[in-house]
Amino acid sequence: MGRSYATGKRKDAVARVWIKPGSGKVMVNGKEQNTYFARPVLQMILAQPFGITNTEGQFDVYATVKGGGLSGQAGAVKHGISKALQLYDPSLRGALKAAGFLTRDSRVVERKKYGKAKARKSFQFSKR
Template identity: 45%
Template sequence: MSQNQVILSSGRRKASVAQVKLVPGVGNITINGKSANEYLQKDALSLHVIEEPLKTVYLEDKCDLFIKVQGGGLKGQAKAIQLGLARALTTYQASFRLNLKQKGFLTRDSRVKERRKYGLKKARKAPQFSKR
């Protein structure tokens, strides 16, 4: 990675939006001004989700990540960061696209919570029916 190259990308999942900035470095991950371990409350699974695209292309200790994320919960934010990072890596080098696509990192998960309908308690849950 060249010293002055900065790559910006974004990823979304449910209500979460992540802006990922990929810069040359030593492997530090900063999310909203905090270290990734601190921001994700020491959740190893979410941290693994974020680091997986970097490990796939063998760049885990060659670049730093500066991430701004908002909305949703921590799991949705982690998946949004993963998508943004995968998109940034394909911008950095087009040959990474095949490996990232095969692992499913470039596919946006478009499932969101269904809206509540009038007359129902939730999206599909109806009030209890009484025959008599």
């Protein structure tokens, strides 16, 4: 079988993810995983879908990711990997869904309202 593609999103980050059978190499924006996501926590996030489905080291991942910060990008790649895995092998859907990896985390920054300093913070009140 060939390769599988999916789009993952988190906060402002959008990741395009391709997976194909291989040795477990992860490339993000043309860099190695541990160069792009230097923090171990972020690398752990990327490994979660493979851990849940017992497919560690069986797929090569190529991802391009735009927007947001590093943790949002890591979440987007994780979402993309999960969706691509499910498309590649539909039998993995149950495990991924139970872990909540197929659901897009919809928490985004709240917009600023007029009459407020930030989204919810009011201007300083002066009695006199």
